[in-house]
Amino acid sequence: MNMENNNMSSQQLFTLKQNCVAVVTGGSRGIGASSAIKLASMGATIALVFGGDLQGAKSTADTILSNGGKVKIYQCDVADYSLTKTTVDKILSDFLKVDILVNNAGVIKDKLMLQMNEQDWDSVVDINLKGSFNMIKHLYSQFVKNKSGRIINVTSVSGLDGNIGQANYSSSKAGLVGLTKSIAKELGSRGITCNAVAPGFVDTDMTSNLSKEIKDKAVQMIPLKRMGKREEIASCIAFLASEQAGYVTGQVLRVDGGLVL
Ligand code: NAP
Secondary structure (H helix, E strand, C coil): CCHHHHHHHHCCCCCCCCCCEEEEECCCCHHHHHHHHHHHHCCCEEEEEECCCHHHHHHHHHHHHHCCCEEEEEECCCCCHHHHHHHHHHHHHHHCCCCEEEECCCCCCCCCCCCCCHHHHHHHHHHHHHHHHHHHHHHHHHHHHHCCEEEEEECCHHHHHCCCCCHHHHHHHHHHHHHHHHHHHHHHHHCEEEEEEEECCECCHHHHCCCHHHHHHHHHHCCCCCCECHHHHHHHHHHHHCHHHCCCCCCEEEECCCCCC
């Protein structure tokens, strides 16, 4: 191998903008925690937004700090419009700018339509869909002012294909696809990209309550014959946040082991 190739192999494949600041919602656990740790390992300063799990948020922050990264945690219910405004203002006052927004916070309340009540619908749509609207809305002007930015929304294969017992969840995640494509068109001319990742079955707290029978059945439907790891979703989020993904916008990247629901 010649010197040029040696140098290339020691370089990182994907790089973030220098001195960038990344906001990651739902960073206390699961995919959000892995994404925050991954982006921090690539040099981003992390504003980690969490809902109620202070211990989880502190644990993610400790991992980032012990790896030499920079992070600050912010408790905020993403469904709350005015609280997200206060939180975004605090983040901007702490770090002066935001380069990357990962809208990852999400919940499920699975029920067949017959049992699903208004609260089941409202709470899931408010957190999963309106939560992302809130964060984008409050960061919109500063992205436009900076003429750069990466927005990554975490949707789901359920939002693309639908799923029994997930009318609320699938609708919220399908809404995120529309939000992603609209923002990509609206902000493209300002150098801002907006994409989504659509995970399949990933091993996190969200899927930990599923019975062994349901998990085995799901794995049977996945060509790669296993659930996804949270780090595998984080890597795709990191790619979409990277400089190298600068010409990718309005896309939904399925990360599902080949699953077709
Ligand atoms: P998880 O382990 O249950 O974590 C969910 C995260 O969302 C937690 O950090 C939680 O924070 C945060 N959150 C929930 N409600 C919130 C609120 N109102 N305000 C702020 N934060 C809130 O789930 P996960 O599996 O990592 O899921 C992450 C994302 O991936 C979600 O959007 C989910 O829909 C999506 N996804 C997951 C899968 C899967 O198989 N796991 C598949 C497709 C898509 P607190 O605990 O601090 O409240």
